[in-house]
Amino acid sequence: MAKDIGIDLGTTKIVIYDRSKGMILDDPCVIAKDTESGKAIKYGAEAYEMMGRTPRQIVTIRPVRSGVINRYTETLKMVQYYLRRLCAGAVMKPRIIVGVPYGVTEVERQAAFDAMIAAGAKRVYVVEEPLLAALGCDLDISQPRGRMVIDIGGGTTEVAVLSLGGIVYSRSVRVGGDKMDSAIISYIRRNLNLLVGEGSAERIKKEIGSACVPAKGDGKTMEIKGRDLVNGVPKEIVITERQIAESLAEPVMAIVEAVKIALENTAPELAADIVDKGIMMTGGGSILANLDTVIRNATGLPVSLAEDPLTCVVRGTGKALDNFEEFRGVLYE
Ligand code: ADP
Ligand code: MG
Numbered sequence: 001m002a003k004d005i006g007i008d009l010g011t012t013k014i015v016i017y018d019r020s021k022g023m024i025l026d027d028p029c030v031i032a033k034d035t036e037s038g039k040a041i042k043y044g045a046e047a048y049e050m051m052g053r054t055p056r057q058i059v060t061i062r063p064v065r066s067g068v069i070n071r072y073t074e075t076l077k078m079v080q081y082y083l084r085r086l087c088a089g090a091v092m093k094p095r096i097i098v099g100v101p102y103g104v105t106e107v108e109r110q111a112a113f114d115a116m117i118a119a120g121a122k123r124v125y126v127v128e129e130p131l132l133a134a135l136g137c138d139l140d141i142s143q144p145r146g147r148m149v150i151d152i153g154g155g156t157t158e159v160a161v162l163s164l165g166g167i168v169y170s171r172s173v174r175v176g177g178d179k180m181d182s183a184i185i186s187y188i189r190r191n192l193n194l195l196v197g198e199g200s201a202e203r204i205k206k207e208i209g210s211a212c213v214p215a216k217g218d219g220k221t222m223e224i225k226g227r228d229l230v231n232g233v234p235k236e237i238v239i240t241e242r243q244i245a246e247s248l249a250e251p252v253m254a255i256v257e258a259v260k261i262a263l264e265n266t267a268p269e270l271a272a273d274i275v276d277k278g279i280m281m282t283g284g285g286s287i288l289a290n291l292d293t294v295i296r297n298a299t300g301l302p303v304s305l306a307e308d309p310l311t312c313v314v315r316g317t318g319k320a321l322d323n324f325e326e327f328r329g330v331l332y333e
Contacts, residue, residue: 002090002092002093002094002095002122003018003019003020003087003090003092003094003095004018004019004020004094004095004096004097004321004324005017005018005019005083005086005087005094005095005096005097005121006019006096006097006098006314006316006317006318006320006321007079007096007097007098007099007116007314007317008099008129008132008311008313008314008317009029009064009067009069009075009079009098009099009100009112010029010064010067010153010154010313011029011062011064011065011066011067011153011154011155011156011176011178012028012029012062012153012154012155012177012178012284013026013027013028013029013154013284013310014026014027014028014029014044014064014078014079014082015027015310015311015313015314016082016086016314017314017315017317017318017321018086019318019321019322022318023311023314023315023318024086025082025086026310026311027043027044027045027082028044028045028047028048029044029062029063029064029078030043030044030047030048030051030060030061030062031043031047031060031061031063031074031077031078032046032047032050032054032058032059032060032061033058033059033060033061033074034057034058035056035057035058035059036057040074040077040078040081041058043078043081043082047060048060051197051198051199052197052198052199061074063075063078065155066101066155066156066174067100067101067104067129067153067155067156067158067172068100068101068104068108068111068112069108069111069112069115072111072114072115075115076115076118076119079115079116079119080118080119080120083119083120083121084120087120092122093120093121093122094120094121094122095121095122095123095124095125095321096116096121096123096124096125097124097125097126097127097317097320097321098112098113098116098124098125098126098127098317099126099127099128099129099132099313099316099317100112100126100127100128100129101128101129101156101158101172102128102129102130102158102160102167102170102172103170103172109126112124112126113126125320127317127320128167128170129151129158129313130149130151130158130160130162130167130170131160131162131166131167131316132312132313132314132316132317132320133149133151133158133160133282133283133306133312133313133316134147134149134160134162134280134316135315135316135319135320136282136306136311136312136313136314136315136316136317136318136319137149137280137282137306137307137312137316139162139280141162141163141164141165141166142164142165143163143164144163144164145163145273145277146161146162146163146168146266146267146269146270146271146272146273146274146277147161147162147163147273147274147277147280148160148161148162148262148263148266148274148277148278148279148280149162149279149280149281149282150255150259150279150280150281150282150283150286150295151282151283151286151312151313152176152177152255152281152282152283152284152285152286152288152291153176153177153283153284153285154176154177154178154284154285155174155176155178156172156173156174156175156176157172157173157175157176157254157255157258157283157285158170158171158172159171159172159258159259159261159262160262161262161266161270161274163270163273168266168267168270169262169265169266169270170262171258171261171262171265173254173255173257173258175251175254175255175258176251176283176285177202177205177284177285179251179254180205180209180248180251180252180285180288181198181201181202181205182198182201183247183248183250183251184196184201184204184205184209184244184247184248185197185198185201186247187243187244187246187247188201188224188226188239188247189229191243192237192239193228193229193230194224194226194227194228194229194235194237195226195227195228195229196224196225196226197226200224200225200226204222204224204239204244205244205248205288206287207220207222208220208221208222208239208240208241208244209241209244209245209248209288209289210241210244210245210248210288210289210290211245211248211252211288211289211290211291211293211294212245212252212290212293212294213242213245213246214241214242214245217242218240218241218242218243219240219241219242219245220240220241221238221239221240221241222238222239223236223237223238223239224236224237224238224239248288252288252291252294255285255291255295256294256295256298259279259295259298259299260298260299263299263301274301275301277302278301278302278303278304279295279299279301279302279303279304280304280306281295281303281304281305281306281309282305282306282309282312282313283309283310283312283313284309284310286305286306286309287305287309287310292304292305
């Protein structure tokens with residue numbers, strides 16, 4: 001029998017769902033490539049490990065930027081690699097549902113479609129991510145009731161209003177987890193004269209990051225290592241939750257602003273529904289500590305965090321695969 005596969009091709013991660021097995025892969029969306037031979041050397045976690053640590057002839061590439069395919073050949077190779085591994089022994093080519101951000105251009109949608117076909121799909125359905133995110137976090141969007149979903153990914157934050165099984169309004173801003181990481185890097189460089197890499201910044205964010213400064217005191221602390229900018233040697237310092245919260249103020253503000261603008265642009269009937277039902281947050285960036293509270297305070301609306309925000313979109317592809325006939329109407333072939 002042909003396999004049904006769902007793929008969340010994110011800026012930071014590729015997550016794959018098999019209808020008969022559930023989630024089967026969750027890997028960083030990174031490729032390491034030899035610049036001399038042009039061949040891919042490593043994919044996923046192993047390539048991620050190499051980031052910032054490669055000799056001259058090896059480069060690490062993130063083929064997806066802001067949720068859309070930026071490097072076609074590398075994306076195709078990567079998907080092909082995973083499909084070969086995951087569908088080994090399968091006789092028939094799989095049917096694939098792949099998510100793209102709302103409002104992508106025709107060319108970007110086509111690129112996602114073509115990459116999947118070239119990677120070995122029999123049929124491909126390209127679906128807009130806010131819809132998949134809503135399905136994945138079990139929002140009932142089939143009713144004539146407005147529901148709001150915020151998906152904070154690596155490169156973008158998408159705010160969408162859904163009703164009657166479709167997207168009524170969506171707005172995407174190029175702020176997400178990556179901007180948070182770079183804000184941390186520049187804060188530490190400017191204020192503490194220490195240079196830290198992207199991986200360290202991400203670890204700091206996950207461990208002691210917060211969307212608002214602690215009410216009193218400095219909050220949690222963490223030891224971090226980097227290169228001293230004054231004398232150029234490796235050094236270890238202690239950083240506080242308060243400092244990291246300060247560094248994150250700008251990206252957090254940009255996310256709040258995007259939510260407010262989306263609310264301003266929502267038709268009154270739908271806005272009234274959102275007052276009742278609130279906002280659902282999903283995507284890895286939404287796990288940032290206190291971000292839900294900050295958005296709740298800024299909008300005065302109930303805000304909830306989806307269960308397992310990192311896998312909402314791919315679980316949404318699972319639901320779409322299960323109800324294939326019902327979803328035919330919103331799938332693009
Ligand atoms: P994408 O769909 O763009 O690949 P994801 O939804 O997978 O993005 O989210 C990835 C982002 O979430 C990354 O920037 C990552 O650093 C961030 N992230 C993951 N876990 C946490 C956490 N505990 N706190 C803050 N950010 C997190
Ligand atoms: Mg995503």
